[in-house]
Amino acid sequence: MELIRDKDIDPAPLADKRVAILGYGNQGRAQALNLKDSGIDVVVGLRGASGSSIEAQAAGLEVELLETATATADVIMFLAPDEILGDLYTEVEPHIRKGAALGFSHGLAIHFGFIRPRADLDVYLVAPKGPGTALRSLYQAGKGMVALWAVAQDASGNARDIALAYGRAIGCARAGLIASSFEEEAVADLFNENAVVWGGVPELLRAGFETLVDAGISPEVAYLECVGELKLIADLIEARGIAGMREVISNTAELGAVLGGPAIIDDAIREKMAGVLKTVRSGEFAKTLRSEAENGYPKLDAARQAARSQPIEQVYQKLRKLTGD
Ligand SMILES: NC(=O)c1ccc[n+]([C@@H]2O[C@H](COP(=O)([O-])OP(=O)(O)OC[C@H]3O[C@@H](n4cnc5c(N)ncnc54)[C@H](OP(=O)(O)O)[C@@H]3O)[C@@H](O)[C@H]2O)c1
Structure with a gap:
């Protein structure tokens, strides 16, 4: 390169x-x-x-x-x-x-x-x-x-x-x-948005939060654990890469990560990612984006409304008020 x-x-x-x-x-x-x-x-x-x-x-x-x-x-x-x-x-x-x-x-x-x-x-x-x-x-x-x-x-x-x-x-x-190339940039960018940083990560955070809350952990603690640490790992990966990030966390966190991570992101998830990549490459996603605009953004409006009413959002608002941020 x-x-x-x-x-x-x-x-x-x-x-x-x-x-x-x-x-x-x-x-x-x-x-x-x-x-x-x-x-x-x-x-x-x-x-x-x-x-x-x-x-x-x-x-x-x-x-x-x-x-x-x-x-x-x-x-x-x-x-x-x-x-x-x-x-x-x-x-x-x-x-x-x-x-x-x-x-x-x-x-x-x-x-x-x-x-x-x-x-x-x-x-x-x-x-x-x-x-x-x-x-x-x-x-x-x-x-x-x-x-x-x-x-x-x-x-x-x-x-x-x-x-x-x-x-x-x-x-x-x-x-x-x-x-x-226009193709490479478009496909990689859309794939990331759909499946990884913008699509995958928030859903992973929410799934983790809901799993803990369903198991009786208080919503505030579940939020702080599952969502609150995101910036820490993002900063560490940016500064040191993934291997470098692992070297500066505790052995406990590192062992949890190396055992738990691949168990969650397994072959089934990779297959789903390949499916998302297919919808991006084929132009199906681009077609849906066009039709959203033509129809007045019904999917985006509904998703924005739903996101605001989710329990994880209410906990975020409550913590924000408590901590005065
Ligand atoms: N967002 C990012 O950080 C980012 C990063 C990398 C690449 N890109 C790319 O950069 C491009 C711009 O993205 P963006 O996020 O900057 O866009 P954006 O913020 O949504 O663009 C808003 C601007 O577009 C104008 N606009 C909206 N509809 C229009 C229409 N029908 N006719 C004429 N002007 C219209 C708005 O006009 P008014 O002022 O009149 O409302 C406003 O000035 C996209 O190709 C995107 O993929 C974005």
């Missing part, structure tokens, strides 16, 4: 270009501000009724309507929710200059065909591996966040150079840019 850093990248391909950031949410805000601080000519494109407009202007950014921002830019970065990017592209396509570059921070919309870009356009990916808040704070601290990069369409012959210069301008090349 090759890690491309600042010193390996020529910033010139972006130097005389104007970049439109479509969307001022988690990534849009961070990337627009990092670009501005890197001396790039940046304009934020928003819907007419956008509440983000005042915030972006207050941060010193130029703000225009989507079509105006698009029409004046050489590079257009799509940073609105993935499920609406197909509609957003359709809306702005007539305004995209011939030979412009389109940028993405997730491979989904291109890989799963939400967008079929015009043949005259470059299409690249710079996908920071973390939230926009951290992308911004790392940049401000003189550091960077690792990102994956890729090119899906190279009409100009310069798409690679534009992608790398973009990754440099948002600060990611301070940490390193890793070559990938």
